[in-house]
């Protein structure tokens with residue numbers, strides 16, 4: 672039987688939650704067929720930490736950005752610094768960036784301003800953008816559309832929480848969609864949305880250490896649980912798990928420009 676390879680396109684392995692066993696977590700992922708890990712930044716410090724992690728580990732890449740929760744104090748100088756950091760060969764995306772009007776931890780006006788800066792940076796550099804949006808789908812889509820009119824902009828709406836109409840708009844803009852472990856939760860309406868998202872536009876992610884799939888709900892999430900969400904996707908879309916993994920891995924390679932040899936390196 673071929674090894675089932677997958678790419679976890681959204682992890683926060685630099686977080687404190689992984690201080691006790693970071694190396695083991697990465698090794699465990701690798702041993703279980705997770706051939707790629709994309710560490711996503713939430714501020715300057717975590718973006719830098721992600722780059723260091725990527726430098727020191729084969730199969731780990733980094734995205735740099737500032738989460739909408741953390742943009743209150745951000746200036747254009749910070750964005751420029753991240754733009755410089757993004758020149759690193761293992762930086763493959765801008766993220767995570769976006770709008771969060773659910774928790775409103777930063778002033779909305781500031782969130783809009785920062786998100787606009789990052790969208791521009793992503794387009795100018797031709798790097799995909801990893802978008803966090805919560806209770807702000809309409810405005811997020813509008814901002815992405817406006818930036819897309821200036822030139823090609825690609826990316827992913829991560830930890831998707833919108834409805835079918837939002838999903839259709841995201842797909843219409845040429846963006847990808849990924850679901851977190853909450854797809855597996857009882858009473859989740861996300862499976863209904865997933866039915867309308869073609870495999871060609873799906874990515875896999877855990878968002879570790881957050882939102883672990885069942886039966887690990889309430890505990891720390893880690894990349895090795897990615898297969899549980901992938902299994903749920905296979906079930907909802909009524910296709911073999913191997914097809915979900917092969918397609919989403921190919922999607923991740925294409926969107927983030929990862930080496931195609933990731934697939935070919937099986938035993």
Ligand code: NI
Nearest residue numbers: 681711767878
């Ligand atoms: Ni995240």
